[in-house]
Amino acid sequence: MTEPLTLLIVEDETLLAEMHAEYIRRMPGFSQIWLAGDLAQARTMIERFKPGLILLDNYLPDGKGLTLLHELTQARYPGGVVFTTAASDMETVSEAVRCGAFDYLIKPVAYERLGQTLMRYQQRRRMLVGKESASQRQIDEMFNAYARGEPKTELPTGIDPLTLNAVQKLFTDPQVQHTAETVARALTISRTTARRYLEYCASHHLIVAQIIHGKVGRPQRIYHG
Template identity: 45%
Template sequence: MKDIEVLIVEDDLRIAEIQKRFIEQIKGFQTIGIATSYIEARNYIEVLQPDLILLDVYFPDMNGFDLLKETKQETKQMDVIMITATKEIHKVQEAVSIGVFDYIIKPVVFERFKQSLTRYQEYYQSLLKLGKENLYVTQQQVDQLLRKEMDGELKDKSYLPKGIDPLTLDKVLEVMNKVDAGLTAEFVGKEIGVSRTTARRYLEHLISEEKVDADLAYGTVGRPERVYIVKRDSAIKK
């Protein structure tokens, strides 16, 4: 099967080059051009007919949403992933309503980028297969084609911040789920074979995910110690 051809539409060449290098690390994709302006983007789209466009919003000579609308109106066989620093909820809503495949907020993390392209690749290949084998499709086939989440590890673990390893996080979750009482970072660290500092980093991450609460335990001697307690009203899941 041929590679999925990608056009990068981004006026910052440094960012465009990063995206290109990201693409090179994902099997099955090929960058066929980088457009930094409206004219370049229109020419590339008309001549090269890419399968997928990675599109920013703000350019000196255009708004990416205008190009997105034109593309959707003129070329039905071309998909778009918005990659932008634009965070306003109404802009996200507009992008979704126009028909973007995904919306990624800068700065782009490689794992999030890879997840998006891998999901698109799955969609693209499924669409080609359905087109070859069927004139009409069933509801089940449509549901499978349009599902928004990947199975397996990419589904949740691609969003983990730097310094949080999914396997170690799983071990912390197992320990926390076994005990109803509050646990210290030192106890958790000993249970899974890591330092107190490392265990605390993972426990603080779980707090940020609103899966764990923290409190202070007062002993007979010494300073109060921070303990971590599972939020039982929202049970921890791997």
Template identity: 40%
Template sequence: MQHELIDVLIVEDENELAQLHAELISKHPRLRLVGIAGSLAEAQTQLAEKQPQLVLLDNYLPDGKGITLINNPLVARANCSVIFITAASDMDTCSQAIRNGAFDYILKPVSWKRLSQSLERFVQFNEQQRVWKIVDQQNVDSLYQLQAKNYRQDGGSKGIEENTLARVQKLFNDQPAYCFSVDEVVSETGLSKTTARRYLEHGVDNGFLSVEMQYGKIGHPRRMYKRSAA
């Protein structure tokens, strides 16, 4: 059976993080990236033009807070769901996101696996809404469970090859105090950028690596990876 693609808009002003999100979306057969917005103004324009079914929404944007977009009429008109991705750990922001119907709320630094699971649950949630025209209590319970599902604490090792993982781990074990950028890992290991990111995020998910945000004088902060303290 042919499935319709789910259009996704990324609202994120950190370019490196936006590209990480874009890679996850591109890997999913049911999701289609329709745009990346780096500000509230851009987001409103793209919401009106693209009418996505899902928005990955950052809170701290150059021209305001993403939380103000969550109850914008543009979101309601497009029948659009929101996965909130933010460094905002205060309860007021979290409560407001939940009250306004955010599908999920993910704190930065973002776990690749955590976001992957959220996207997969949204795809299932969307599919069940499409298939079920009339619901009984079991159907309703199933939809709520998808939105609040417990996360599997597996190793997230799908697509991880042992020799490549050992090469990446050796780099960090040899220099445990150094913070590596993705580009430095690419240079040292010879891996592609996409592959390097996958192994780095795998290391973060398993506690081998930690993420630090490096804020330069110009441009957006970069994700830096360091060997976690033993």
């Protein structure tokens, strides 16, 4: 199981940076989130905290985010960078891609799109951790998650992709078992909502549902990976 991801948001609009941080805090898999308002602060925080992922604006008071992206590339920085900018010119886009940016989000950033990017980065990170070699299938999955994203799946009404992803992550360890009540507590949602997501996962063979008959009371429905 991978460690929670640390994140640095480099954005000179303080309110916007705080809104990004508030949204990301609601997602599973993130621990510390730091904010930097310019390149100088960003460099200091990167050196001190070594965040696993950086959300990087391009237009900053003391220069361009592309400059920092170049520096990180040259230093072979192990973390990822998601570029967030109002710049949509192909020169900037091409340079960000050449420097290895994981994704490029044009402002104003849609939070659904940001959420998909963060989940894809977490997916790639899990694929890279703890493996000495990889099969072609695993490599294909990693590059799909990196470059093209996951195939879009139409979800039924009442099933949100972020909540669905959070539920699935509770079953990363195959030894873990959950009930609707334990999932509800873990994700701070209602038991009815938890049960809906669990049954969706079970019906799509993402997890296994099992009925346990106790000595007293009603049978209990247990879910495991």
